[in-house]
Each structure stands twice: as structure tokens, then as C-alpha cells.
Amino acid sequence: KRVGYALVGLGHLTLEELLPAFGECKKSKPVALVSGSPEKLKKVAAQYGIKPESCYSYQDYEKLKDNPEVQAIYIVLPNSLHAEYVIRGAKTGKHILCEKPMANSARECELMIDACKKANVKLMVAYRIQYEPYNRQVRDMVRDEKFGKPKYIEAQNSQSSANPDHWRHKKALAGGGALPDIGLYCLNTSRFVLGTEPTEVFGYMHSTPGNPLFKEVEEMMSWQMRFPDGVIVNCVTHYNTHDSRFYRVNAERGWLHLDNAYAYQGQHLQTSHAEGKAKMQNQITIPTKNQFAAEMDHFSECILEDKQPHTPGEEGLQDHRIMEAIYQSAREGRPVKLTAVKGVDAFR
Ligand code: NAD
Numbered sequence: 001k002r003v004g005y006a007l008v009g010l011g012h013l014t015l016e017e018l019l020p021a022f023g024e025c026k027k028s029k030p031v032a033l034v035s036g037s038p039e040k041l042k043k044v045a046a047q048y049g050i051k052p053e054s055c056y057s058y059q060d061y062e063k064l065k066d067n068p069e070v071q072a073i074y075i076v077l078p079n080s081l082h083a084e085y086v087i088r089g090a091k092t093g094k095h096i097l098c099e100k101p102m103a104n105s106a107r108e109c110e111l112m113i114d115a116c117k118k119a120n121v122k123l124m125v126a127y128r129i130q131y132e133p134y135n136r137q138v139r140d141m142v143r144d145e146k147f148g149k150p151k152y153i154e155a156q157n158s159q160s161s162a163n164p165d166h167w168r169h170k171k172a173l174a175g176g177g178a179l180p181d182i183g184l185y186c187l188n189t190s191r192f193v194l195g196t197e198p199t200e201v202f203g204y205m206h207s208t209p210g211n212p213l214f215k216e217v218e219e220m221m222s223w224q225m226r227f228p229d230g231v232i233v234n235c236v237t238h239y240n241t242h243d244s245r246f247y248r249v250n251a252e253r254g255w256l257h258l259d260n261a262y263a264y265q266g267q268h269l270q271t272s273h274a275e276g277k278a279k280m281q282n283q284i285t286i287p288t289k290n291q292f293a294a295e296m297d298h299f300s301e302c303i304l305e306d307k308q309p310h311t312p313g314e315e316g317l318q319d320h321r322i323m324e325a326i327y328q329s330a331r332e333g334r335p336v337k338l339t340a341v342k343g344v345d346a347f348r
Helices: 012-024 038-048 063-065 079-090 105-117 133-143 176-195 291-302 313-332
Strands: 002-009 028-033 073-074 095-096 123-125 150-160 199-206 220-226 233-237 240-251 256-260 268-275 276-282
Touching: 002 012, 012 028, 012 038, 012 291, 028 063, 028 291, 063 079, 063 199, 073 079, 073 291, 073 313, 079 095, 079 105, 095 291, 105 123, 105 199, 105 313, 123 291, 123 313, 133 176, 133 240, 133 256, 133 268, 150 176, 176 220, 176 233, 176 240, 176 313, 199 313, 233 240
Parallel strands: 002 028, 002 073, 073 095, 095 123, 150 233
Antiparallel strands: 150 240, 199 220, 220 233, 240 256, 256 268, 268 276
16 A cells, blocks of 8 residues: 655655655655646656646645545655645645645744644655665664763765856845755764754854855854763755765774765665774765655655654654754854753654
8 A cells, every 4th residue: 555645846856856756655656736836736746647637826726635545745845945845735624745845934833733633644854875775784883882881973065156136146035054954964964964953152253245056045064062971963954065975883892984975866885893912994874765755755664653753743843953053153152052942752
């Protein structure tokens, strides 16, 4: 049995990654589309065998309620629209999978969580990395203390962007720049790998004056997170450098280095550890999986078996709280403490 999905927004991610990934799913299938473009709806529906009557405009979004083939809605719109479409979507009684970043603020995340609770529907944030086999392997090795206790993590997610007119460069639509778009991977994956929550952050932000790309959103954020037991996570995210997507977990007796960590594919895991007086270097190879397919099938399984998703709305809310503290720190030039939030460990 497969869960039927309505995809909302036919942009780059939906067309190039999600729709093709359904081909590798075992529990999920696309059954409806929502878009502002009738031409795109017609073309994409024909390509994926979706019925013309299951294609909707944004104005007709609520009509999904009456489509019995749809059990889940996947929100793949610009960030500022996530809150509105999750809240409206919850009222149709369908379960909701929402792209990252979950919203533009922690307050919006709270409203989204409340709306889904009230409607008694599941809410999951599409943190694909938490379903990707190499990142899961690192998580297992770190939490099993394979090389002793983790002490610090270096994480980097950078790329270059060129179009100042894209919504990613408009504060109102994107919420911020490099941090919520790609830096979020460093933040969320560190929390995932360590299985603990940061207690303090310190941020440094920069945008090159006069560059139209960074008139509204930050070009770069460099930040440090202090985790329990003195574990430190150092992160950099940049919108104006060559692609660089890795993290290294440094533990007492060895390290794990995941290159291409946040990419759609091509993860490369190396380790180094001490064995007696010798230093061993290894490359670990494990079977790969399409991470979008793994993520969608996880949500489908939660729907079919009535389980709590591994990355529920609360996971997105926690990231937004931390990002707000990082921005505050960068603005004020001082570390900002994070208060423990009751219940945040409940889904780990
Ligand atoms: P995109 O610009 O390619 O697509 C966005 C779609 O939204 C377009 O079809 C556009 O027409 C539509 N849209 C509707 N209302 C709009 C409005 N008011 N302004 C602009 N566009 C509007 O973007 P994308 O790269 O597909 O990103 C969509 C979402 O997916 C974002 O939240 C992004 O962060 C997320 N994303 C996640 C990943 C991932 O790896 N998980 C990768 C890329 C994007």
C-alpha cells in the first residue's frame, strides 16, 4: 500500500529531485499537484500519470480535502509560504511534510505545530540528511563512541549564488540568507549526530557592502555552538564561495570526516584512529539510497502505522530557536545562552 502525495509548488526541487525520487519509493506515490501555472500542471501531470482533475491552483488548494487519493501534502514553496500552506493544509485533514527551513521564525513554527495538533494530522520537516545512510552511519559511530567521546565538530556548507532577483535573496520570502538555507544543514546535522542540544551560541555575520546579492540577506555566517560536556561545534556557511559541504567529528581516539555530507549524493566517509602506536586511516563504503525517497517513505510509514515522524515539527522549531539566537549573537557581538526546552528530547 502506498501513501498518495500532493506536491505543492512545481519548482526546482519538486521537478528535479522529488518527482523522480518517487520512482525509488516503496510506500509513496505522487497523486496530485498544486501550482500557479496551468501549463506546468498539464505537462508535469502527463509526465507522471497524474489525473487532470487532481491538479489544483493555489486558490483551489483547500479542494485537496475532497480528494480521497491524497493522504499527505508535501509543501515545496519559498520559505515564507510554509507557515500559511501548512496551516491551511492541516485544515484539509491531510498529513503534512514541509520542506526546510520549516518557516521564517520560531513563532511561525509554533503556530504550524498547533494547527497540525488541532487537526490531528502528522507534521514532519523534510530533513533529508537524517534519512541518508552515510550521515546515519556517522551518527551511529559517534553515539556508540567508536573512537571515544566526541569533543568537537567542524562543519561547513557553502556555495555560490548569482541571481539577486531570486526569492532566496529577498528577506521577506527567504527569512534570511546562507544560515537558514544551507547553514541549517550544519546546525541540524550536528544536533542529529550528537543527540544533544546546544546551550550557548556565538555568531559572526558578514555581507560584502554594495553586492546586490546580499542587500537583504546575509552572505556569510560563522558560528560556534556549545553542547553539554564542553563539546564545541564550529560552523561556517557562505553564499559566495566555491561548493564545500563537509563535517569532521573529532573524538578522543579518532575522527570521522564526511565529505559531500549535505549533497544529494556522493558522500565520502573517511576515518582515522589510533591502534596502539599505529594510526589507521580508513574509507568506509556502505550501500547508498536516494535520500528523498527514504525521507518520503519514512513519512508514509508513519502515516500507515500511525507513528511519530523522526523529524517532527518540534525538530524544526528547535532549529529556528537556535538560528534566532545565532542572529541575536551576531547583532549584539556576544554569546547568547539557550534555555532548555521541555520535550525537545522526546522525539530523539
Ligand atoms: P524554486 O524557486 O525552484 O521553486 C519554488 C516554487 O514556488 C516555484 O515553482 C514558484 O513558482 C513557486 N511559488 C509560489 N509562490 C511563489 C512566490 N510568491 N514567490 C516565488 N515563488 C513562488 O525553489 P526550490 O529550490 O524548489 O525550493 C523550494 C523549497 O524547498 C524551499 O523551502 C527550499 O528551502 C527547499 N529546498 C530544499 C532542498 C533540500 O535538499 N531539502 C533543496 C532545495 C530546496
